[in-house]
Amino acid sequence: MGYKSEIQNKNLAWFLPRPRPPFTYKGVMPLWGEEWLLELAGDLLGKQDYDLLSLFCGLCKQGFRIDINPDVKPDLVADAHNFVDLLPAGMMFDVILADPPYSDEEAKQLYGTGKLNYKKWTSECIRVLRPNGLLIVYHKLMMPNPDPKKFIVVKRVFLGIRTWHLPRVAIYFQRRDAEFIHEQGDAITSNPKWKEN
Numbered sequence: 001m002g003y004k005s006e007i008q009n010k011n012l013a014w015f016l017p018r019p020r021p022p023f024t025y026k027g028v029m030p031l032w033g034e035e036w037l038l039e040l041a042g043d044l045l046g047k048q049d050y051d052l053l054s055l056f057c058g059l060c061k062q063g064f065r066i067d068i069n070p071d072v073k074p075d076l077v078a079d080a081h082n083f084v085d086l087l088p089a090g091m092m093f094d095v096i097l098a099d100p101p102y103s104d105e106e107a108k109q110l111y112g113t114g115k116l117n118y119k120k121w122t123s124e125c126i127r128v129l130r131p132n133g134l135l136i137v138y139h140k141l142m143m144p145n146p147d148p149k150k151f152i153v154v155k156r157v158f159l160g161i162r163t164w165h166l167p168r169v170a171i172y173f174q175r176r177d178a179e180f181i182h183e184q185g186d187a188i189t190s191n192p193k194w195k196e197n
């Protein structure tokens, strides 16, 4: 399978070499990171006006912002593992941008926060993500598909940032609706095309 294949066409690489000001908050995205990631989400959805949830928002500015740290003045102070029941009833999103701490050690050292359970917080996201909506997981690891029966990978953005820093990767998981899952059911697990997810 060549580099022009469908699988490879999902990949993008950006070089955004400056942290976004203010630099005082640990783990902020690179300059233009938030804006470019969200514009790409709009391009994938075919509309730039969409309902956005920024989970683990830190100092990210856009959308409905959730963080466990009240100092970053989120719209909702909540633990990502249990936030849905704290939202206004029926609130749903087209895009969720999630930028969690990258490890339990970093969570403790940088933010004084507890261990993360990927399965648990992504399950919360599924509860409020509309069909065909995008869950963007921004990380230094290639994070797995939270649920291959509910999501497919539609884009991966590899971000080069500062020298002597690890690159980051933003994976765009698109939620498929029940009909798709019903129709594709076995294909998702048996067709090699889906294995990358």
Ligand SMILES: C[S@@+](CC[C@H](N)C(=O)[O-])C[C@H]1O[C@@H](n2cnc3c(N)ncnc32)[C@H](O)[C@@H]1O
Pocket: 025, 026, 027, 028, 029, 055, 056, 057, 058, 059, 060, 066, 067, 068, 069, 072, 078, 079, 080, 081, 099, 100, 101, 107, 111, 113, 114
């Ligand atoms: C990598 S930082 C986000 C930085 C942000 N993207 C920016 O550019 O400013 C991770 C954030 O996750 C928050 N956090 C850590 N554990 C959390 C949890 N269990 N629930 C919600 N937020 C959490 C931290 O307070 C921190 O603001």
